[in-house]
Amino acid sequence: MGTMALLFSITTLIYLVASILYLVAMISKRPRAGQIGRWVLVVGIILHASHFAVRHSTAGGTPVTSLHESLSFFAWCLVLLFLLLDLRFRLSVMGAFVAPLAFVVMIFSACSPDVVIELNPVLKSWLFPVHITLAFLGNAAFALSFGAGVMYLIQYRMLKSKRFTRVYQLLPSLDILDKVNYTCLSIGFPLMTLGIISGAFWANTAWGTYWRWDPKETWALITWGLYAAQLHGRLTIGWRGRKAAIFSIIAFIFLLFTFLGVNLLLGGYHTFESFTVL
Amino acid sequence: MNIVIVGLSHKTAPIDIREKVAFSPTAMEEPLHQVLALPAVSEAVIVSTCNRVELYVISRQTDAAITEIKKFLADFHNLDLEILERHLYDFEGVAAIQHALRVASSLDSMMIGEPQILGQIKTAYGYACEYKTVGLILNRFMNKAFSVAKRVRNETAIASNAVSVSFAAVELARKIFDSLENKTVMLIGAGEMCELAAKHFVNNGVSKVLVTNRTFSRAEKLAKEFDGIAVSFDNFREQLHRVDIVLSSTGAPAYILDAKKLKQVCKERRYKPMFLIDIAVPRDIDPAANKLDSIYLYDVDDLQGVVQANLKERQKEASKAELIINEEVVQFQNWLATLEVKPTIVALRQQMEQVRQTEMEKTLSSLKALSDKERKAIESMTSAIVNKILHHPTHVLKQTSTGDDSSLYLDTVRTLFDLPGLAEQKTHPKK
Numbered sequence: 001m002g003t004m005a006l007l008f009s010i011t012t013l014i015y016l017v018a019s020i021l022y023l024v025a026m027i028s029k030r031p032r033a034g035q036i037g038r039w040v041l042v043v044g045i046i047l048h049a050s051h052f053a054v055r056h057s058t059a060g061g062t063p064v065t066s067l068h069e070s071l072s073f074f075a076w077c078l079v080l081l082f083l084l085l086d087l088r089f090r091l092s093v094m095g096a097f098v099a100p101l102a103f104v105v106m107i108f109s110a111c112s113p114d115v116v117i118e119l120n121p122v123l124k125s126w127l128f129p130v131h132i133t134l135a136f137l138g139n140a141a142f143a144l145s146f147g148a149g150v151m152y153l154i155q156y157r158m159l160k161s162k163r164f165t166r167v168y169q170l171l172p173s174l175d176i177l178d179k180v181n182y183t184c185l186s187i188g189f190p191l192m193t194l195g196i197i198s199g200a201f202w203a204n205t206a207w208g209t210y211w212r213w214d215p216k217e218t219w220a221l222i223t224w225g226l227y228a229a230q231l232h233g234r235l236t237i238g239w240r241g242r243k244a245a246i247f248s249i250i251a252f253i254f255l256l257f258t259f260l261g262v263n264l265l266l267g268g269y270h271t272f273e274s275f276t277v278l
Numbered sequence: 279m280n281i282v283i284v285g286l287s288h289k290t291a292p293i294d295i296r297e298k299v300a301f302s303p304t305a306m307e308e309p310l311h312q313v314l315a316l317p318a319v320s321e322a323v324i325v326s327t328c329n330r331v332e333l334y335v336i337s338r339q340t341d342a343a344i345t346e347i348k349k350f351l352a353d354f355h356n357l358d359l360e361i362l363e364r365h366l367y368d369f370e371g372v373a374a375i376q377h378a379l380r381v382a383s384s385l386d387s388m389m390i391g392e393p394q395i396l397g398q399i400k401t402a403y404g405y406a407c408e409y410k411t412v413g414l415i416l417n418r419f420m421n422k423a424f425s426v427a428k429r430v431r432n433e434t435a436i437a438s439n440a441v442s443v444s445f446a447a448v449e450l451a452r453k454i455f456d457s458l459e460n461k462t463v464m465l466i467g468a469g470e471m472c473e474l475a476a477k478h479f480v481n482n483g484v485s486k487v488l489v490t491n492r493t494f495s496r497a498e499k500l501a502k503e504f505d506g507i508a509v510s511f512d513n514f515r516e517q518l519h520r521v522d523i524v525l526s527s528t529g530a531p532a533y534i535l536d537a538k539k540l541k542q543v544c545k546e547r548r549y550k551p552m553f554l555i556d557i558a559v560p561r562d563i564d565p566a567a568n569k570l571d572s573i574y575l576y577d578v579d580d581l582q583g584v585v586q587a588n589l590k591e592r593q594k595e596a597s598k599a600e601l602i603i604n605e606e607v608v609q610f611q612n613w614l615a616t617l618e619v620k621p622t623i624v625a626l627r628q629q630m631e632q633v634r635q636t637e638m639e640k641t642l643s644s645l646k647a648l649s650d651k652e653r654k655a656i657e658s659m660t661s662a663i664v665n666k667i668l669h670h671p672t673h674v675l676k677q678t679s680t681g682d683d684s685s686l687y688l689d690t691v692r693t694l695f696d697l698p699g700l701a702e703q704k705t706h707p708k709k
Contacts, residue, residue, distance in 0.1 A: 029435065159453060160568065162580045164587040169439075173456035174551065238548030242571050 004058060005114075007051035008072070012110065014044035015075070015103040022095035026170055034092030041079055041099060048076045067263075071109035073132075075102040077140035081187070085144060089180055093170055097147050127202035135195035139259055141188030142227070146252035148180040149245035156242055174241065181244055182234065189227050196220060219258040226251040279415060279618060280340045281374040284347040284366060285325075285332030288388050291365035298355055299362070301326040306405040309354060314411045316350060318342035321416040325381075325402040327395065329388055334378060336415045340370040375419070375610050379603045382423035383430040384437070391436040391592045396427045415617070419610065426606045433602060436595040439588035444475035446584040447555050447576070448482050451523055454553050454574055458483040464521040465489045466514065467528030468500055471557050475525055480504060488521060490514035492528070515539060519546035527557040537566040544572050555581070612679075619679040622688050623672055625697045630664045 021037030024030060052073070082098040085091060151171055158168040171177070199217075200210040211217060230247045233239035239247070286299060301309055301324055313322040313333060321336035333351075337343035348366060352359035369377045380386045384395050403420045406412045412420070431437055440446040448458075455461060461484050465476050468491055476487060487506030491497035494510055501508040509517050515535070518524070528534060535554075540563075544552065549572045556563045556577045568575040638660055642653065671691065678687050691697065 155453070159450070159574055162576070162583055164584055168453070169591075173453045175454065175456040238550075240549055240572075241551060243549075 004054045011048040012106040019099040026096045067112040068114045075105040077136045081140045131198040138188045138191030141184045145184030145248040149248040152177040152245035223254040283369045283374045286365045287330035299331045310411045316346040321413045322411045323406040327398045344368045376607045382427040430599045434595040434598045443581045448478045461522040462486040463523045466526040469527035472525045472527040518543045524554040526562040533564045535563045537564045540567045615679045
């Protein structure tokens with residue numbers, strides 16, 4: 001096993017360990033385990049980053065040209081953003097969702113063929129890594145806002161129905177969850193916007209047109225519109241709380257379709273195979 | 279030396295008995311000295327709260343001590359011993375240690391985990407110290423009880439959930455707003471529970487209090503208490519959009535706030551959440567308001583539900599606490615046992631040393647021709663004999679000090695060597 005594969009396996013394992021720690025912290029009410037979990041995740045993203053570095057130096061180019069790489073990079077973005085949010089809001093409960101998600105994404109990544117795809121020379125540009133990184137970080141932010149939204153709705157239900165289960169005790173306050181949702185939205189939206197713009201510029205350098213109504217582009221625009229509407233609603237009419245939570249869940253479903261569904265169902269030039277064919 | 283506890287609590291005695299047996303906190307000297315004067319008692323602490331009266335004493339003759347204390351309680355309070363005895367319980371030894379630690383850790387309280395009992399026992403111990411009725415053992419024991427109570431509090435979640443309605447309200451508010459800083463509370467009407475809840479909110483960071491009442495002067499009076507603002511009852515609704523938490527307890531026969539009005543308020547607040555607590559019966563606020571997205575409406579029953587759920591949680595935590603206590607009971611019992619062994623060993627050594635000295639003098643007085651060197655040799659030889667003989671018995675006594683038959687060995691040694699009884703070796707200041 002090469003260094004690259006070894007780093008990948010260790011990272012996956014570390015995400016699993018962090019998941020267990022966060023789950024233990026949640027189930028047995030041992031906050032200490034959550035604190036350890038946080039540091040384990042920090043080690044995880046450092047190793048994960050070095051995996052990308054090794055990959056870059058052996059294969060060259062931006063390591064996000066196959067499904068294997070994309071998923072892995074997404075997991076990295078997710079964990080990174082979570083740790084940043086955790087710094088601000090102390091959300092170890094959310095760790096019990098994020099760490100397992102990162103682990104599962106890594107497993108999917110491991111299951112998809114690990115090939116280093118040689119990028120079509122036409123597509124080689126500094127805009128490629130920029131476009132990918134912005135889009136993926138944006139996606140990760142929206143994934144977290146989705147998580148916060150789900151947690152908000154659960155806690156909301158608990159408070160409204162006046163059932164005070166263990167879950168109620170564990171989940172953070174509505175105010176924190178709403179703030180997380182808003183923070184993720186306000187991080188994710190500019191990232192996504194810049195991601196789309198950089199993609200358009202990249203397309204222009206490659207093919208001479210900014211926008212070609214490729215399925216991915218179309219769906220990305222729809223999703224972007226949804227998030228724009230949510231941000232607008234929040235800033236002007238005071239959409240918050242439950243409405244905002246529901247909105248981020250729906251918008252994320254669209255995002256998920258844009259991210260994965262389009263590639264798997266609709267095709268177009270954003271599919272991984274087409275990177276070389278074109 | 280044994281710890282003995284005699285007493286009664288809410289579990290064994292109704293209020294009309296408890297109030298007769300309670301000791302006045304302003305006159306503790308007299309009863310404490312009377313208990314200490316009992317023949318079988320060598321140290322004493324009296325704990326007296328509204329839910330329990332317990333006497334913690336140290337005694338060598340536990341049965342006698344129990345009888346004497348029961349009689350004292352009846353005599354002191356002019357009660358019929360036979361009736362009183364039905365409500366009294368007594369513990370000795372390990373059971374007494376365990377009972378006291380459970381009481382201090384609030385496991386025996388009416389409301390498990392309530393924090394007052396520890397303070398009450400500390401006060402009781404304070405009196406005992408002041409009137410010098412505690413000695414080595416109870417000093418150590420009471421401090422042990424305090425540290426165990428602290429440990430239970432820190433290591434279990436026994437006291438972490440609110441079990442009073444007013445605290446439950448604060449806890450709920452925290453799940454909605456996270457922090458109560460810069461939040462505004464409005465009190466509608468004046469009820470004791472409302473005021474109490476308002477106090478808790480203020481103590482937990484709420485910065486602004488508005489008070490309204492049908493009688494404006496009462497609103498003003500209450501507002502003054504909270505450093506708040508009195509609002510006239512006719513237009514309190516116009517202030518609602520500024521309010522995050524509403525505490526309502528008027529005697530109004532019908533709703534004073536309907537869902538329609540609250541819907542409008544929500545809009546004015548740009549859907550910032552609002553927590554409404556309706557303590558009034560009949561209710562003040564239309565329950566339909568709870569259907570509004572940003573309104574969280576709780577009535578008395580809902581809050582009681584929170585309290586019940588928390589109590590259940592506490593009971594679960596209590597079993598964890600029991601484990602901690604069992605561990606500490608063993609530790610303290612071991613300490614107590616070594617306490618008995620040391621004086622016995624010392625007495626045994628003294629006895630032997632005395633025999634040696636006497637015999638040495640006798641022998642040396644008839645052997646005048648010995649040189650100093652020879653005298654020294656005999657001296658060290660006799661010392662060595664004593665040490666050699668005592669070595670194994672001492673070792674065995676130390677070894678068995680933590681076992682069950684520790685006192686058996688001690689009694690045997692005392693009888694065999696005719697050592698003075700430990701009863702005369704006082705651990706306390708009794709003259």
